[in-house]
Amino acid sequence: MRVATYRAGNETSWGVVRDERVSDARAVVGAPRSVRDLLEQTDHSRWLRGLADPGVRAFALGDVQLLAPLEPRQDLIALGLNYKTHVAETTGATKQVAPPKQPILFGKAASSVTGPDAEVCFDPAVTSQVDWEVELAVVIGRRGRNISPGAAQGHIFGYTVANDVSARDLQFLDGGQWYRGKSLDTFCPLGPWVVTVDELVEARGLRLHLQVNGVTKQDASTDDLIFAIPEIIASASTGRTLYPGDVILTGTPGGVGFTRTPPEFLHDGDVVEAEIERIGVLRNRVKESGRP
Ligand code: ZN
Secondary structure (H helix, E strand, C coil): CEEEEEEECCEEEEEEEECCEEECHHHCCCCCCCHHHHHHCCCHHHHHHHHCCCCCCEEEHHHCEEECCCCCCCCEEEEECCEHHHHHHHHHHHCCCCCCCCCEEEEECHHHEECCCCEEEECCCCCCCEECCEEEEEEECCCECCCCHHHHHHHEEEEEEEECCEEHHHHCCECCECHHHHCCCCCEEEEEEEEECCCCCCCCCCEEEEEECCEEEEEEEHHHECCCHHHHHHHHCCCCCECCCCEEECCCCCCCCCCCCCCCCCCCCCEEEEEECCCEEEEEEEEECCCC
């Protein structure tokens, strides 16, 4: 199933996408109020089946504004250097010459999340090096700690597309901690919806692709991940509880802007389309704006 959060008129709702329509959870008595609420209930599938019923009130997708499919429960967990092509192109900046021996985890502020078709805004007084990164995002559906790779699949609710937008001039300021450059407001578009594991069991062999103004910049397969999703979940949950509503970004393939010759960055008016096969297209326009 495809689970979306959206704005219809002045109200926010969520539902299941079918046949270019999205159902309205507000029309189902007792339904969770948000995708986060849904995930915090143990029996999500009962509500999802109910919301997939063609008899439930629904809107045409064209009549609603899709939002990020969920508000992550806490800061996003992200992976650095999880595709060989990206390790190779960034060696100069990161000093990482070989693929990492264990997942490199970093944080990205939950407050950076924005939705499909929303603007990615940057202040040129803060950064002049705004870069793109298409990534497969994993949404956790079941709590767990010290999860083994073999058990990881049972903790996944579904998958969505992320653009891990990065201010490169800020990313390398803090002694290898990337939090600052990854966490600016609007720098984490997510969407257009979550595809649940009943529709997409394992996100293997999916083409991921990113275009800027219609020009392809990144083109890879989720099979190219250095650490596959079960290993990522095992690593991220070592000694730490993962909760329903946590979101993990699994890393980006080669083709980012700052390693190009000459370097390329995003500018006012650019349109970035991040796409993953069987999930969807996440499209955002870039806007340069001064300090508020
Ligand atoms: Zn990234």
